[in-house]
Amino acid sequence: xxxxxxxxxxxxxxxxxxxxxxxxxxxxxxxxxxxxxxxxxxxxxxxxxxxxxxxxxxxxxxxxxxxxxxxxxxxxxxxxxxxxxxxxxxxxxxxxxxxxxxxxxxxxxxxxxxxxxxxxxxxxxxxxxxxxxxxxxxxxxxxxxxxxxxxxxxxxxxxxxxxxxxxxxxxxxxxxxxxxxxxxxxxxxxxxxxxxxxxxxxxxxxxxxxxxxxxxxxxxxxxxxxxxxxxxxxxxxxxxxxxxxxxxxxxxxxxxxxxxxxxxxxxxxxxxxxxxxxxxxxxxxxxxxxxxxxxxxxxxxxxxxxxxxxxxxxxxxxxxxxxxxxxxxxxxxxxxxxxxxxxxxxxxxxxxxxxxxxxxxxxxxxxxxxxxxxxxxxxxxxxxxxxxxxxxxxxxxxxxxxxxxxxxxxxxxxxxxxxxxxxxxxxxxxxxxxxxxxxxxxxxxxxxxxxxxxxxxxxxxxxxxxxxxxxxxxxxxx
Numbered sequence: 001x002x003x004x005x006x007x008x009x010x011x012x013x014x015x016x017x018x019x020x021x022x023x024x025x026x027x028x029x030x031x032x033x034x035x036x037x038x039x040x041x042x043x044x045x046x047x048x049x050x051x052x053x054x055x056x057x058x059x060x061x062x063x064x065x066x067x068x069x070x071x072x073x074x075x076x077x078x079x080x081x082x083x084x085x086x087x088x089x090x091x092x093x094x095x096x097x098x099x100x101x102x103x104x105x106x107x108x109x110x111x112x113x114x115x116x117x118x119x120x121x122x123x124x125x126x127x128x129x130x131x132x133x134x135x136x137x138x139x140x141x142x143x144x145x146x147x148x149x150x151x152x153x154x155x156x157x158x159x160x161x162x163x164x165x166x167x168x169x170x171x172x173x174x175x176x177x178x179x180x181x182x183x184x185x186x187x188x189x190x191x192x193x194x195x196x197x198x199x200x201x202x203x204x205x206x207x208x209x210x211x212x213x214x215x216x217x218x219x220x221x222x223x224x225x226x227x228x229x230x231x232x233x234x235x236x237x238x239x240x241x242x243x244x245x246x247x248x249x250x251x252x253x254x255x256x257x258x259x260x261x262x263x264x265x266x267x268x269x270x271x272x273x274x275x276x277x278x279x280x281x282x283x284x285x286x287x288x289x290x291x292x293x294x295x296x297x298x299x300x301x302x303x304x305x306x307x308x309x310x311x312x313x314x315x316x317x318x319x320x321x322x323x324x325x326x327x328x329x330x331x332x333x334x335x336x337x338x339x340x341x342x343x344x345x346x347x348x349x350x351x352x353x354x355x356x357x358x359x360x361x362x363x364x365x366x367x368x369x370x371x372x373x374x375x376x377x378x379x380x381x382x383x384x385x386x387x388x389x390x391x392x393x394x395x396x397x398x399x400x401x402x403x404x405x406x407x408x409x410x411x412x413x414x415x416x417x418x419x420x421x422x423x424x425x426x427x428x429x430x431x432x433x434x435x436x437x438x439x440x441x442x443x444x445x446x447x448x449x450x451x452x453x454x455x456x457x458x459x460x461x462x463x464x465x466x467x468x469x470x471x472x473x474x475x476x477x478x
Contacts, residue, residue, distance in 0.1 A: 099449050101382045104404045107411045111402070111451060115475035116414075119161045121468055123152040123168075131391075132456035132469060135445040136189070138181040143203065144445075144454055145189055146469050147176030153191055155203050158452070158474045169201050171208045177219035184227040192218035198232050198242065200273055210273040214240045220287055222301070226294040229315065230273070231301065233288055239279040239303070239318070245272045279318045283307050287333040290315075292340055302343065304331035310345055310355075324360060326353050333376050339383035342405055346374025352388050354405055364408040370395045372440075378453075380446045385411065387453065391442035400441050400455060414472060416441065416457060447473070 102110050123130055134147040144156050153176055155167040174195035182188040189201040194217040200210040212232075218240075220233035230242040284306025291300035299315035308327035311320045327347030335344050342363070343355040350371045356363050366386070372395025374388040387402050399413035416439050444455045452473035 099381065099451075101384060102451060104384070104407065104409070104411060107385070107402075107404070111412050111472070113477045114451075114473040115478055116470050116472045117158070117161050117474035119156055119166075119469040119471070120163065121146070121148075121152060121154060121166075122163055123148070123150060123154075130468065131442055131458045133175070133177055133391075133442055134179045135443045135454050135456060135469070136179045136181050137445060137448050137454070138186045138189075138203075139183055139448060140186050141448045141450060141452075142186065143181075144469075144471070145179040145181065145191075145203075146456070147179040147191055149175040151175060151193070153179065153201075155189070156469065158454075158471055161474075167203060167206055169203070169206060169208070171199055171211075172197070174217075177217075178221040180221045180223055182227045183223050183225055188227075190221055190223070190230060192221050192232050194219070194235075198230070198240075198273075200271075209271075212242055212273055212275050214275060215278065222288045222290050224290045224294070224299055224315075225292045228294075228296060229290070229299060231288055231290075231315075233285055237281045237283070237285045239281060239285065239288070241276040241279065241315070243272075243274045243276055245274070281305075283309075284330070286331065287346075289334045289336055291336060302334045302336070304334050304345060306330045308347060308349075310334060310343070322360065324355060324362075326355070326362070327351060330373075332373060333388075335377045335379055337379045337383035337386075337405070338381055341383060342386075344377045344379065344386050344405075346377045346388050348373040350374065350390075352377055352386060352403070354386070354408075366403040366408050366410070368395070368401045370398055370401075376443055378444045378446045379405075380451060381449050385446075387444050387446070389441050389444040389455070391440045391458070393438040393440055395440055400444070402453070414453070414455075 121130060130152065131149040132146045133149055136145045137143070138145075142157070144158055146152075146154050146156065148154075151172050151174060153169040153172065155169065157165050169189075169191075172191065172193040172195055174193050176191055176193050179189060179191045182190070187202055187204045189203050190198060191201065192198045192214075196214060196216055196218065198212040198214055198218055198221065199208050200212075201207065202209050214232050214234060216234040216236050216238065218232045219235055222231045223229070228244050230244060232240040232242060234240065281303070286304040286306065288304070289302045291302070293300060297316060300321075301313040301315050303311045303313055304326075305311060308325065308329055308331050310324040310326050310331055312322040312324070313319065314321050324343075324345075326345045327349050330348040331345055332348060333346035336342075336357075337344065340357055343357055345353045345355070347353070350373065351365045351367050352374055353365045354363050355361065368388065368390070370390070372390035372392040375391055376389035377386060378389075379386055384405060385402050386405050387400065399415045401410050402412045402414070403409065404411045439457060439459045442456050442458055444453065446453055450473060452471055454469065454471045456469055
């Protein structure tokens, strides 16, 4: 269901607040809802509005609400079938098991009981050589990809931490800046690198199925929610849209002599990736993220800038629809919550700003006691909790803080090497390492359907080693 561009707030236009809303308690629990499914669909598409409902009967809850509105825990087939009327059979991916949310007041107790699994990459050769710059879960949460400064691209099974159960994907000739799974294909991974290419991988076969030359050092990637569009960002402030097209039905050519065509074996359908016209930006351009809408004529792209703003862009024309003045210095990262209620932005001012997507007002800001530029933000699958990443030495010294979005409270701190002892008084360090002179957390990523948090750790200084990937929750409970 497409909406006209005029329906979206224009620069300088007063923002309307007529979308049906529902009360939400301080923990983010839904207490009421719009009654019209069409209104819910409109609110998800353009602009990204939160969709909220009372909890209906269990079967309806499982099918529509849990898997549809809480997008982080959805089966993409169900999401697209419900909202876009696409057949679920179009996507060969098993649905994840539904998970219950944790209230804010119990989060520290529950999350504090999780143990941390450490994953050591043999490619690590010393301090700083194997900094993991990017993490990405696949849609079902059964795999996690890591991209490193030393060109190592590896796929891990979170349940089997030994590197012999991992898969290394080789091909990039410079450091890997970003990795990202296709939201609707559990085995299709995109990666970009300073070598000027975006590569598409089939992680099952370990093959690079497509190599796209983007004409410069690429450092950002974003998939649209339905996997139909990919956007890469270059360090010279140029965005490269990449079309994703499935193979069409083959045409059988009748031989000139009139004989029947010889039978040919059926080849598996392939997908074509093509770089489209580059889109130069007038300001320093940093992180990007798509809204959750899937209408190809109404895709919305969020772009962060060096001026501290977030540009809301109409993807079809790359025109700026609205600008959010988010930070006093450079805005580095952006992420829309799975419920579409909040847009989180991270800046070099060490703040995470949370914007209500109904009226585009900044509701609150949160910041870690460690300070440091926020180069990545990630949401828990239910949209309740948010965490930021910082790659500056020392910014992870006293731990990795998790914040409750509705109140801005710091609800848990994961101890990191060189930091303090217990996490918020909840007991011993979560998988603590020996204290080191300087530590950073360059990348964080919540699991798509569990309260598991993956993060990378880099420690520098005399006697230090690179700690690599760690996942809170993957090792079970204490």
